[in-house]
Amino acid sequence: MTHQESLATECSKNGIRWHFNPPRASHFGGLWEAAIKSAQHFIRVIGTHLLSYDDMETLLSQIESCLNSRPLVPISDDPTDFEPLTPGHFLVGSSLKAVPDIDLTTTPFNRLRRWQQTQKLFQLIWKRWHREYLSTLQPRAKWCNSPVQLATNQLVILQDDNLPPMQWSTARIVSLHPGNDGVTRVVTVQTPTGLYKRPVAKICLLPVPSSSNEQTHDNMNNQQNDDST
Template sequence: MSPLPADRVQQHRPFKNCGVDYCGPFWTHYKIRGKRPHKVYLKVFCCFSTKAVHLEVVSDLTTQAFLAALKRFCGRRGLPAKIYSDNATNFVGAYNELSEVKEAIFAEEAQALIHKTCANLSIEFKFIPPRAPHFGGLWEASVKSAKHLLKRTLYTATLTHEELETIVIDIEAILNSRPLTSVSSSPRDLTALTPGHFLIGEPLTASPDIHQSRRRTGLLTRWKRIEQLRKEFWTRWSHEYLHELQNRSKWTRSCKTVKIGDLVIIKEDNIAPLNWPLGRIVAVHPGKDGEIRVAEIRTTSGNITRAIHRLAVLPINEKKEKTDL
């Protein structure tokens, strides 16, 4: 297991580095008799540092709707520096209901438009390797939580677009109020650090203080006070919560890895019986720690990129070497 990426452990403002994913579809109804319901989707943004969640209702899976939701997100959360997204093959393999995303967002023309728009906003847009959804496990967990809450809410409900928007924002508040770590070790302290602390400076469920001082304070003084509180939250985050993320529960030992020239079997989804996709590794992409986790394979239909857990190395070369000896 590799160390956490630098974007996960640095003290950035919320949503400076984030991941994005889709879930759905969901149905919205009109208050007009005989009018058919409309299919909508949910776009999920997850902050890398604080695990805060931002949810956007998207009317369709066109590139224009994707960019419109991105602009709404930037207008409320600020411009991110990096946005990570799944690859098209992850949607087709894991989300059958989102197969339309392949044509709407991951087509060459759509990707060019997305990259151009993000470049104009100084945003770096990155795609994780194909067939490797575990590379985006952080935002996949947020999608799972949002879908779980939505399905429980919408099980028998017929909602309008406005009602769905209200429920989605309520679910966003629920996810941003989940506890991350304890604020102090005192047995009498029942408060916990939440993503809401980094968004508004206190839990989203906190009651407004009616005993605030009536003394006038300038905007600059108030801004300095908010910055002081924010630094305290980041100090607690780095001293308590960050250490919990460093635990490695599996893949603690190195094993034999792939190398250029290896003949491999490629694990693909929905392959017909008696069909064994083969390829030859032509390039490897080591991580910052030197470990190889992604490789480029030459196949009969062209070069593809896959994570190494989708590859099975054939021991033909080893047998040949032993024979030569």
């Protein structure tokens, strides 16, 4: 009761007002409910495996770091800058990092110590969430239509299933290679290690578009409306 009174006094002093969603309306939450849904992957991976309090606390902290390491939007328009803005920047001022560890996903649990068992669960959760999260960033469309609106110097995420936890492969689009029908299915990307050709199906757009991409998309929509008129 004392804590509730002090919290109410502090909120009233700073002009903070609470607005709650209606009961049984989790879809009102939007982005934060989607993040909670992503965190629930650990329930499916753990299953009936028993964890101590310390192991569970460590695992939940690592899952939190994974979710807060996802790229959101480019930090700058510099073609040589491959670092995106992440939720970790709002928490600690920079992107979250993890120490590389040995891949334990194929090792049986009975051959691992407690710390290694926790790390195996963490790696399994990362592999599952990382793959499903990237699939949500890839819009689906018919092969005869352009599935995504791509532009040069655009920061994208490259799909790579072999990355360790909390590492993302980002790149800048250097050039587009449209086919005879005008649909771009292959692009050349610049990464910190060099130039590579990649199919559009293996490229994921950032969840928050930059202002330049939004302007390009709006101009294309206006042009299509003018043509239809």
